[in-house]
Amino acid sequence: xxxxxxxxxxxxxxxxxxxxxxxxxxxxxxxxxxxxxxxxxxxxxxxxxxxxxxxxxxxxxxxxxxxxxxxxxxxxxxxxxxxxxxxxxxxxxxxxxxxxxxxxxxxxxxxxxxxxxxxxxxxxxxxxxxxxxxxxxxxxxxxxxxxxxxxxxxxxxxxxxxxxxxxxxxxxxxxxxxxxxxxxxxxxxxxxxxxxxxxxxxxxxxxxxxxxxxxxxxxxxxxxxxxxxxxxxxxxxxxxxxxxxxxxxxxxxxxxxxxxxxxxxxxxxxxxxxxxxxxxxxxxxxxxxxxxxxxxxxxxxxxxxxxxxxxxxxxxxxxxxxxxxxxxxxxxxxxxxxxxxxxxxxxxxxxxxxxxxxxxxxxxxxxxxxxxxxxxxxxxxxxxxxxxxxxxxxxxxxx
Numbered sequence: 001x002x003x004x005x006x007x008x009x010x011x012x013x014x015x016x017x018x019x020x021x022x023x024x025x026x027x028x029x030x031x032x033x034x035x036x037x038x039x040x041x042x043x044x045x046x047x048x049x050x051x052x053x054x055x056x057x058x059x060x061x062x063x064x065x066x067x068x069x070x071x072x073x074x075x076x077x078x079x080x081x082x083x084x085x086x087x088x089x090x091x092x093x094x095x096x097x098x099x100x101x102x103x104x105x106x107x108x109x110x111x112x113x114x115x116x117x118x119x120x121x122x123x124x125x126x127x128x129x130x131x132x133x134x135x136x137x138x139x140x141x142x143x144x145x146x147x148x149x150x151x152x153x154x155x156x157x158x159x160x161x162x163x164x165x166x167x168x169x170x171x172x173x174x175x176x177x178x179x180x181x182x183x184x185x186x187x188x189x190x191x192x193x194x195x196x197x198x199x200x201x202x203x204x205x206x207x208x209x210x211x212x213x214x215x216x217x218x219x220x221x222x223x224x225x226x227x228x229x230x231x232x233x234x235x236x237x238x239x240x241x242x243x244x245x246x247x248x249x250x251x252x253x254x255x256x257x258x259x260x261x262x263x264x265x266x267x268x269x270x271x272x273x274x275x276x277x278x279x280x281x282x283x284x285x286x287x288x289x290x291x292x293x294x295x296x297x298x299x300x301x302x303x304x305x306x307x308x309x310x311x312x313x314x315x316x317x318x319x320x321x322x323x324x325x326x327x328x329x330x331x332x333x334x335x336x337x338x339x340x341x342x343x344x345x346x347x348x349x350x351x352x353x354x355x356x357x358x359x360x361x362x363x364x365x366x367x368x369x370x371x372x373x374x375x376x377x378x379x380x381x382x383x384x385x386x387x388x389x390x391x392x393x394x395x396x397x398x399x
Contacts, residue, residue, distance in 0.1 A: 003022055004022060004023040004362065005020065005021070005022050005072060006020075006021050006022075006023075006031075006078070006357075006358040006359075006360075006361025006362050007019065007020045007021075007063075007066070007074045007076070007077040007078070007357075007358065007361060008021075008077060008078050008079075008080070008194070008353075008354045008355070008356070008357025008358045008360070008361060009059060009062070009063065009077045009078070009079045009080070009178065009183065009354070009357070010080045010191065010194075010351075010353040010354040010357065011041065011044070011055065011058075011059065011079065011080065011081075011082075011174065011177075011178075012041055012044075012082065012191075012215060012216065012353075013041055013044050013045070013046065013047055013082075013083070013215060013216045013217045013218070013238075014040075014041055014215065014216035014217075014240075014312065015038055015039065015040060015041050015350075016038070016039045016040075016041050016055075016058045016059055016061075016062040017036070017037070017038050017062060017350075017351060017353070017354040018035075018036065018037040018038075018059075018062040018063045018065070018066040018074070018077075018354065019033060019035070019036050019037075019066065019351070019354040019355055019357070019358050020033070020034055020035035020036070020066045020067070020069075020070040020072060020074060020358070021033050021034065021339075021355075021358035021361075021362075022034050022070075023362055029339075029362065030339050031338060031339035031358065031359065031362060032339055033338065033355070033358075034069070034070040034072070035065075035066040035067065035068070035069035035070025035071075035072065036065070036066050036069060036351075036354075037061070037062040037063055037064065037065025037066035037067070037068075037069070038062055038065065039058045039059075039061035039062040039065070040058065041055075041058055042054035042055065042057065042058050043055040043058070043177075044083075045217070046083055046084050046217045046218060046236055047081075047082050047083010047084055047085060047086070047170070047217070047218060047234075048083055048084075048085065048170055049170060049173040049174060049177060052173055052176060052177045052180070053180075055173075055174075055177040056177045056178070056180040056181045057181075059177065059178055059181040059183065060181040060182065063077075063181065063183060074183060075182075075183070075184060076183065076184040076185075076186050077178075077183050077184075077185065077186065077357075077361075078185075078186050078187055078188075078189060078194075078357040078358070078360050078361050079174065079175075079178055079185050079187075079188055079189075079357070080188075080189055080190070080191040080194050080353050080354075080357055081131065081166050081170075081171065081174055081188050081189070081190060081191065082190070082191035082192075082215070082218060082220060082234065082353075083170065083218060083234065084218055084234050084235070084236045085166055085167035085170045085234075086164065086165075086166055086190055086191070086220065086232070086234045087128070087164070087165050087166075087232070087233070087234070088162055088163070088164050088165075088222075088229075088231055088232030088233065089120055089124055089162075089163050089165060090136070090160060090161065090162050090163075090230075090231075091116045091117065091119045091120045091160075091161055091163060092116055092119060092158065092159065092160050092161070093112045093113060093114070093115030093116030093117070093118070093119055093158070093159050093161065094112065094115060094156060094157065094158045094159075095108055095111045095112045095115055095156070095157050096155065096156055096157075097153075097154060097155055097156065097157060098111075101153070102153045102154060102155055103151060103152070103153050104140070104149055104150055104151065104152050104153065104154065104157060105150060106150055108157050109135075109138075109149060109150065109157070109159075112138075112157050112158070112159040113133060113135060113159060113161055115159075116159055116160070116161040116163075117130060117133070117161070117163060120163060124165075125165070127167060127168050127169070128165040128166065128167060128168055129165060129166055129168045129171050130163050130164070130165050131164055131165065131166050131171070131188045131189070131190060132163070132164040132189065132190055132193060133161060133162075133163055133164075134161065134162040134163075134164070134228060134229060135159055135160070135161050136159075136160045136161060136162055136228055136230060137159070137160050138157065138158065138159050138160075139157070139158040139159075140152060140153075140154030140156070140157060140158075141154045141155055141156055142156075142158075145157075162228075162229060162230060162231070162232070164190045164193070164232055166188075166190075171188065174188070175188070186361070187360070189356075189357060189360060190222075190232060191213065191220060191353045192211060192213055192220045192221065192222035192229075192232055193222060193229060193232070193356075194352075194353045194354075194356035194357050194360065195211060195213060195310055195349075195352040195353045195356050196211050196222060196224070196229070196356065197355075197356035197359040197360065198336045198337055198338050198352055198355045198356045198359060199211060199308060199310055199334040199335070199336060199337070199349065199352050199356075200224065200308060200334075201337075202227065203305070204224070204305040204308070205224040205225075205226075205227045205228070205305075206226060206227050207303075207304040207305040208223075208224065208225045208226075208299070208302065208303040208304050208305055209223075209224050209303050209304075209305035209306060209307070209308060210222070210223045210224070210290075210294070210299075210303055210306075210307045210308070210329075211224070211307075211308050211310065211334070212290065212307055212308070212309050212310070212311075212323070213309075213310045213311040213352075213353075214238060214239055214286070214309065214310075214311040214312065214313025214314060214316075214319070215238045215239070215311045215312060215313070216238045216239055216240045216312060217236070217237075217238040217240050217241075218234050218235065218236060218237070218238050219234070219235045219237050219238060219286050219289070219290070219313075220232070220233070220234045220235075221233050221234075221235075221290055221293065223294070223297065223299055223303070225299070225303075230297070230299075231293070231297050231299075233293050235286070235289045235290075237282070237285060237286050237289070238313065239261070239311075239312050239313035239316070241282055242261055242278075242279055242282045242283075242313070242316070243257045243258045243261055244257070245278050245279070245281070245282050246260055246261055246275070246278055246279070249274075249278045250268060250270055250274075250278075252268050256268060260275065261279070261316070262315070263317075276317075276318060279316060279317075279318055280318055280322060283316070283318060283319060283322040284322060284326065287322055287323060287326035287327060288326065290326070290327065291326055291327055294327070300327070300328075301327070301328045301329060303329055305330075306329045306330030306331055306332065307323050307327060307329050307330070307331045307332075308331075308332055308333075308334040309323060309331065309332070309333050309334060309349075310333075310334040310349035310350070310352050311349065311350060312350050314333045314334065314349055315333075319333070320332065320333060333349065334349045334352065335349060336348075336349060336351060336352050336355050338355050338359075
């Protein structure tokens with residue numbers, strides 16, 4: 001019996017992480033991590049590739065470590081894309097039902113989504129490629145259509161869609177860098193979406209919540225409501241900025257500033273209040289940007305499940321306190337929930353993107369496009385394909 005293996009590669013600005021997982025369930029889905037690898041990210045800045053050869057070497061090193069641990073070669077993988085070039089945009093599309101009996105078909109659903117994509121303003125879509133397409137809601141003859149849309153009847157179908165886009169040249173560079181490392185890219189997924197698969201529960205997504213990933217050079221957020229992601233944004237601030245602030249404020253080398261930020265004992269004498277003031281000032285900047293975005297989309301102070309914080313910056317002592325006071329929302333540091341590993345829960349949330357990519361991999365064989373994934377061929381050729389609701393995909397994994 002063939003083994004069911006999935007691999008994910010998270011190419012971050014600070015580190016490249018590779019994860020190999022296997023579905024070991026005999027009667028149901030039960031993933032288990034069998035290999036991990038990590039390497040220093042080189043050739044990237046704010047998520048952009050500045051040196052393709054260096055990125056390829058970093059990917060190859062991380063994958064080689066994972067292969068050695070799993071004793072399985074990796075030929076194909078799902079890859080995440082992040083950085084400040086990532087953006088979410090909502091657009092609407094309408095079509096007239098094609099059948100004479102007015103029954104909605106998959107063709108009508110596809111055409112409605114295509115009409116929504118065509119409605120994205122040119123100023124927004126210029127130099128960009130859509131990597132994930134997520135239908136949020138449908139209307140038939142002006143009334144909200146609930147449940148399975150295909151098979152219902154009406155004369156006009158309207159759809160509201162969240163399109164996640166990436167800068168075209170960055171996407172091409174990313175794919176090429178991974179392929180030069182000897183890995184075929186199956187599909188590209190936005191990093192915050194991948195992380196949500198293993199850090200958020202169905203209950204949190206249904207009630208309304210925000211996943212915030214504080215990376216080395218970026219802060220990415222994705223807002224969920226009624227089980228769906230409804231907004232995605234990336235800001236050019238990260239935990240490296242906090243390190244730089246500490247170095248400048250205390251006039252110490254960057255290496256020592258990083259150690260102090262992580263709570264290590266160093267030669268520098270600094271009071272807790274002084275350090276908290278420095279870190280707090282930068283966290284305040286971050287959450288002001290988040291609050292402004294929530295106000296823009298009409299969700300400020302209106303997410304009952306609160307904010308779940310992941311990434312390297314989630315380990316800062318003040319992060320929960322500032323999130324709660326700035327956003328007026330309950331806050332918690334995220335943990336990874338993953339199959340058999342869920343017995344102890346993985347507290348190092350910096351691995352959430354890579355773990356999440358493998359979850360997607362286990363559902364790729366039947367071309368389940370719950371995340372709005374297009375497949376790498378369709379992304380690179382900018383062609384059209386059918387889309388399915390994200391609701392089915394997001395309801396499978398967490399309680």
